[in-house]
Every structure is written in structure tokens, then in C-alpha cells.
């Protein structure tokens with residue numbers, strides 16, 4: 001087992017949102033390391049139930065939870081997302097659905113929803 005407290009982020013691949021999310025997990029949840037699974041707009045794929053992307057995201061999250069003993073999974077949307085160019089209100093709905101999808105995997109980790117706003121600040125959607 002790797003040393004240190006790991007958490008898991010299902011985040012966009014957008015370079016603007018990596019550091020805010022890592023910082024958030026370190027400060028608010030005492031994480032030492034943030035395993036990050038990225039796709040363009042992953043909440044869209046999880047909410048829509050894209051079978052291929054859902055499976056590959058699930059596989060990577062499972063590795064983080066089992067190998068690194070992560071007990072917290074964040075599902076993240078963000079402002080100005082190229083992979084998911086829909087308004088914030090729509091993204092918040094997708095985050096809610098994506099949380100339920102990840103919970104249905106029954107990995108034994110808590111699942112929370114976050115949104116990175118246009119000031120690169122992390123807003124808690126659901127915790």
C-alpha cells in the first residue's frame with residue numbers, strides 16, 4: 001500500500017482546473033496526493049451513460065480506491081469547459097447524476113461534487 005492519504009478526482013483534462021482541485025483536496029480534505037482521472041468534460045459522459053467512457057473511468061477510479069485506499073471521490077465540472085460547453089446550471093444537474101453513477105459502483109468511498117468557477121475557485125456542489 002502506498003504511503004500517504006490519497007483521494008480521487010474525476011476531473012476535466014483542462015489544464016486550468018488541475019491545480020485548484022488538487023489544492024482544494026489538500027486543504028479541505030487533508031489529502032497528500034490526488035489521483036486524477038481526466039477526460040474532456042467527464043461529468044457529461046457519466047451523466048449521459050456513455051458506456052465506453054464510463055467503463056474506462058470506472059476502471060481507473062477502482063485502481064485509485066483499491067491500490068491507494070482512497071476513500072473520497074470528487075466528480076468535477078468547470079466554467080468554460082470545451083468538452084462540455086453547457087451552462088453551469090446544466091453542469092450542476094450532470095454532477096448530481098454523475099455522483100449517483102459513481103456511487104452505484106459501490107467502491108466504499110464517499111462521493112462529492114465540485115465546480116470550478118470562472119475565478120478558478122472550487123465550489124462545493126454536493127458533499
Ligand SMILES: [Zn+2]
Pocket residue numbers: 012013014040041078080081082083084
Ligand atoms: Zn473541461
